[in-house]
Amino acid sequence: MVMLRKLTANPVKDHPFVIKLNRSIPLDDDDLAALAHLLGRKIVVKKAKDIIVEGYGYKALHIVERGFAIRYKLLHNGKRQIVNIILPGDIIGFPACFYEYAVFSVTAVDKMDLHYVPLDAFTDVCLKRANIATALLWFAAREAAIYAEHITDTGRREPLMRLAHFLLEMLTRLQAVGYASENSFEMPLSQEGIGDVVGLSAPHVNRMLAELKSEGLIAMNRHEVKILDRAALQILGEFHPAYLVRSPIRDRLR
Template identity: 35%
Template sequence: MTRASARNVPEVTPLWLKLSSYLILKDEEKDYLSDLEKNIVRQTARTDLLQQGEKYRDVRVMREGWAIRHKALPDGRRQVVNFVLPGDIIGMYSTLFESADHSVTTLTAVEVACFPPERIVELFQSFPRLAAALAWSGAREEAIVAERLLSLGRRTALERTAHLIVELLRRLSTVNLVENGHFTLPVTQEILADALGLSIVHINRTLRRLRDSGLIELNGQRITVNDVRQLASVGQFDELYLHLIRAPKRLERAFSGDRRARSGDDKVEGRKM
């Protein structure tokens, strides 16, 4: 609760880091972000941060720990939509949407910052660069969900599983949570099954195949990827969708007014299939 520091030395948080890959943050922007995160709350594992169907509450920023975003059918079948990692925002659109169409549940103990949804509006009004960076990071999240859709629709169980492992590896390594090819996966096989649209038994079979082929090792929650390249090739993994190549400078330039002609006569393209 007292961890947020005074304005003169803003703390570097995961959100801060994430937005930095889109923008070179100005001092007042850093101050604003650190102010947003000043109300810090801890929650234990297996707690709902948001429940499908309820009215939206505060906006939350994940600072530490893992959670899942998931949706359920009335009869209990469940789909994990995405993993929520440090720096991710929960319920950013609370101001506008009536009620939540998904739940968010912690997998580990977590530390989140809470603030009222009105502050997002404030942010759009007063910090357009931050607003753009947030909107962009939201778009990146959508890209991840779309890629998972491709997995569920068109990849086999083995491919899907390999793909997810590589995805998590890549996402976690951008926040320095991977060391020597191994990382902590605080996830039961049931959750993996729900993320990949498989049964728990089949996820078990599939992990076994991956272990037998020597591509990965599993010890409790520790997963070791022995051969990323080959695992990526099994999963037909193409990291384009993670949009890891970011261009803070390009956005900087755009924001500093170096704008091209606003003429309406852009070239016309579009080619036949």
């Protein structure tokens, strides 16, 4: 199992949400104190529990410390489109809290440790701490870029390209918060779930994974995915990680 996170002397600084914010703009001690207060209330959510249900109103956010969830749209014909996978360090409640009613549903894929944050408290921190507010701009921009890539996947990329791109995106996102090694990670989704992300059936996903394995690009052991030839997989999936890892804001502050 790929679990690489190491605790530091400052638990708040080690939180995956804070790690992500700190990647976009340096946070000072006052910022970290404000975030520690914001993350003061922890809750545990069981596997398969609905956290947000489309059509209902919500006035609180949940910041993920551990575990995975899916943000999805369920159609009347029973088909499901997963628009994003929620990982440690992500926020549950965007965009639900900013509409009268939630426009997507969110369900836990496994047991999750979350921090319950009332929307008013979150807004207050953003108003008082400019560094945090600025970092969240990058957070939102990155989220929009992920959605854009997923639209491109289902609209234009061939099935094998979609899957290659998806696997590299997961690896890169998990590496950013210390939940993946240099070339391997734990896949939180079943093949059916992967299909609901990339717009393929579960049998089609199975065939595409088998093809990637036969080509020597990946290896799989239960839920662990190992990237054997990252360069070739990046070419196949036309994957360019800049939309996930670069922050022009932080670059200008160097």
